[in-house]
Amino acid sequence: MDPAVFLIHCLNALQYGLLLFLVASGLTLIFGIMGIINLAHGSFYMIGAYMAFALGPWVDRTLGGGFVATLLACVAAAAVLGYLLEAAFFSYLYRRDHLQQVLMTYGLILVFEELRSLLVGNDVHGVPMPAWLQGTVSLGGVMTYPVYRLFISAVGLAVGLLLYLVLTRTRLGMRVRAGASNREMIGALGIDIDRLYRLVFAAGVALAALAGAIAAPVSSVYPGMGSGVLIVCFVVVVIGGIGSIRGAFLAAMLVGVVETFGQVLFPAAAGVLVYVLMAAILLCKPEGLFKQG
């Protein structure tokens, strides 16, 4: 393979993996800390993308525009949505067993998809790319790489780093990590667990929505975009080990590489490869690469 082509595929894999990480990090935290199997997490990705589509023109008119402002608006709106949803719906699920959580969040997917159809319709929409990110970078010779994809990777890396710092260097992060390894115990130690749950949930929703919003100009927004992401992210979470951010990052990179190169090298088997990877890893390590931590 030509080195420049190889580099392009590597960059694509990185970008895809980082995008997956944004969604999966929230999923793994919600999974690990609150013990909730949230099938509706893919819907938050979809909501983020649709918000970028719907809020973009509004932000342009009222705040004088700016892609970054749109992204921030999406993240803020999603965090509020997550906070309210946790209070109104998800806090009720903690007492239920996993099966019932699966069912109720499955019901929630249907509700979100149909609300999306009622509000925005079923058409595929493009989301404009900001002018300052439309260019390409030369990779030597005739090969170029779009700046916007580099931007996605940069945002993913920055958020990943921020998440790492918050989780390892702050008191809040310490509580979150403690919650992931033993949630009964931190409740017993007098941590306000309801508030912690609400914050983690809001952050998870905001991360998924951010992923959706920055992916929207590349992928456009379309019905059912959440469920495809959801399944891959569950694969990432399970490969990484439930509740482990580090595991989710590694697994997201792994899945990004396998899926990107799979599509190039074995197009017919591309869809299967990720699941083969997951099955293989779980058979060696039945609880994922990093079991919590």
Next chain:
Amino acid sequence: MRKAVPLLCCAGFLLALAILPAVAGGYATGLALKIMIYALFALSLQLLVGGAGLVSLGHAAFFGIGAYAAALLTPEGGAASLWWLLPATLSGAGLYALATGALALRTRGIYFIMVTLAFAQMAYYVFHDTAVGGGSDGIYLYFRPEPALGGALLFDLADDTVFYFFALACLALGWLFLGLLRRSPFGAALAGIRINEQRMRAAGYDTYPYKLAAYVLAGMLAGLAGFLYALKDGFVTPELLAWEQSGLVLLMVILGGLRRPGGAVLGAAGLVLLQELFQSEAVFGAYAQHWHLSLGLAIIALVALLPEGLVGLPARWRARHDGAGPAAGLGDEGADAPGPHGTTATTTRPADAPARADGRVAYTLTGDPHA
């Protein structure tokens, strides 16, 4: 006396299905046929979830493999013989269940859910991305198989009424088989595994073969349901294996209630009818277009209000009626337990349901023995 009530309900339900073609039109018969096929599908998953406590989110793979096997093994020019098409279909689904189950059963709890999902997605992508079964467009099945015996046809499946009764017979036999299985030592061992696998091992049971046998049996029954589905529509698409389908059948099982196989049938009927209701323009007008919204809300409400599923309703109602608390109704249920050990525990499990409020039961259901 109460022991006979569930049995009478089953018999009544099957009887009602049997006389339906004589009294109702084509629409109702078609709907009933769909219910029967999904009921068989849900029953097969009930063996895993309600029987052995193995929650699979990839059960649609076996349904789809059954359907594809029926379509692919039928020659293009004419009908295949039922006597080899049906066993071939069942062994196809059974073999996939054996291969994937042998690996998936090494994991437990949530990881098991995800591995079964992964194996189902693999099968989905094989049919979706390769030309084996016509890719994402699916494949047609023009001829229903013929049950020939000594040169003559025993019955003609191409006739829709005959096919209806064939499906009904499959459902009745499958249901009977699962009912007997539940009362057998094998069923008691599965119940023991569901309640406390560690203890079963300590009692000298090698639990892995039991779970694998249940997994393969469930896969074959789901394959049978898929086989019937392919014959019904004459058309098979990869969507039959999609994870939404697995979620749907899991929904039927849980909606109906896990305590007895009848719950799966009830859940299948309930969900198919709900879908039909919410899609009906006569009831909901233009809003019927957005029937997913009502279905989603109905699912959330049903799970929230009926944690024990639809079969839990009579006991719940009785308990309220007698004013004796839920324990009274559940004591009655205990009366039909045959075995003294494992099955007694099965029937006392719903009594734990109120205890869920303090999260105790959550442990047994996460399936983590070290918790």
